[in-house]
Amino acid sequence: SLPPVITIDGPSASGKGTVAARVAERLGFHYLDSGSLYRLLALHAKQRGIDWSDEPGLAAAAAALPVDFSCGGMRLDGIEAGNIIRSEEIGIGASRVGALPAVREALLARQRAFRCLPGLVTDGRDMGSVVFPDATLKVYLTASAECRAERRHKQLIEKGESANLPQILHDIVERDARDAARPVAPLRQEPDALLLDTTALAIDQAVDQVLGWFAARQ
Ligand code: C5P
Known part of the structure; x- marks a missing residue:
């Protein structure tokens, strides 16, 4: 059988990349940021x-x-x-x-x-719906638009770049709408994906949740 895959899909700036990379590290799996x-x-x-x-x-x-x-x-x-x-x-x-x-x-x-042994963790928009429909575990990771805009804003400030919060929020909402409205592989939660809302969660709590769900499928 094929190596296990964990897919983490969701909107921009939801933290899915950070969560996916840490889950991959904890499991010793490969990581693809699609x-x-x-x-x-x-x-x-x-x-x-x-x-x-x-x-x-x-x-x-x-x-x-x-x-x-x-x-x-x-x-x-x-x-x-x-x-x-x-x-x-x-x-x-x-x-x-x-x-x-x-x-x-x-x-x-x-x-x-x-998708190679010992396994793969991947994040994107359609990893669970199109690329790996037979994934071992599918997660839909999101957070409120305001929360995502604040996280992106903080990241930019930390990198010493200029950042305008209302503009970032506007761009995030616009990008989400474009990703959700497109006819091919639109951004949406698959019926078999588990919802993880990180608005009130720290990164490590989100990582532990994904690892717990994955362990339950082994
Ligand atoms: O996740 P990230 O912000 O790096 O993705 C950039 C853009 O690439 C997204 O806004 C989306 O339109 C596109 N993308 C996609 N399918 C994926 C991953 C990204 O269409 N699996």
Whole structure:
């Protein structure tokens, strides 16, 4: 049988990436941040002059994306890209390219290739619904929009970047609406996904909840 998979889907800035990475660490599993693939594709397209609406061009680029996740880092065309792809601009690009069916199709096999022993923890928007429908455990992780905006705001301030809370909240609400309204792989809680609302939870409490749910399925 295939290696176990835990999928953690949810809206932007919900903390799912942090929770997923820590769950993977505690279990000694591999970790795939699927949003980074969409972000890397948006960056790659920008560098190559491929328009974020050019579906065939982007699908071809996605299938051949020169990305390397080995050694912890994230290299695009041999260049460290982990920080560059975190910008708001690339986030918007990721959500634009992610709305194109041919792009999602081209990234399917690449995402499934991360399912290796001893197991995989992955986060995104459609990990449980489309990429790993047979996942061992599916979690839908969310928090109120205000709470997510405050967390993102705090992160930016800590990084020494300028941040405007009302603007961040506005961007989050807009991105959620775009991710939920798109016809392909929209953001939504699957019927078989367990809801984890972290509005009033610390990260470690969320991590323990996921580990507890997973242990109960073993
Ligand atoms: O999670 P993150 O903010 O890095 O994702 C950036 C964008 O990539 C999301 O807004 C979403 O549109 C897209 N995405 C997606 N499917 C995923 C992960 C991310 O469409 N599995």
